[in-house]
Amino acid sequence: HNLEWMVNTSIAAMGEAVAAGKPFFLYMTPTGPHAPKTYNALFDFSVRDTPEKVLDEDPVTTMRGRQELWDAAVAAAPTVGLQEEFVSHMYVDDGLGAVVKYLE
Numbered sequence: 001h002n003l004e005w006m007v008n009t010s011i012a013a014m015g016e017a018v019a020a021g022k023p024f025f026l027y028m029t030p031t032g033p034h035a036p037k038t039y040n041a042l043f044d045f046s047v048r049d050t051p052e053k054v055l056d057e058d059p060v061t062t063m064r065g066r067q068e069l070w071d072a073a074v075a076a077a078p079t080v081g082l083q084e085e086f087v088s089h090m091y092v093d094d095g096l097g098a099v100v101k102y103l104e
Contacts, residue, residue, distance in 0.1 A: 003063070070087055
């Protein structure tokens with residue numbers, strides 16, 4: 001999972017199309033909440049780790065940071081199992097929200 005990278009890449013592609021005056025269709029498929037657990041993806045890998053390579057810089061998005069997402073999940077759910085479930089959905093929601101924010 002590296003939703004920050006997916007969001008950054010998606011926004012860049014849309015921006016290029018708009019700048020060229022071309023229409024675009026975005027098909028973005030967030031990988032969470034699927035295995036591996038989102039918690040592991042958030043904390044065992046950095047925002048620079050992608051399936052392609054390790055990025056030179058952090059992807060730029062309006063998403064909350066990974067620790068901030070986890071802290072919000074801990075505050076919202078009473079058990080670790082629910083916290084892991086919540087953070088999965090919050091991560092996807094933040095990513096899709098960043099794309100929508102760009103389109104607005």
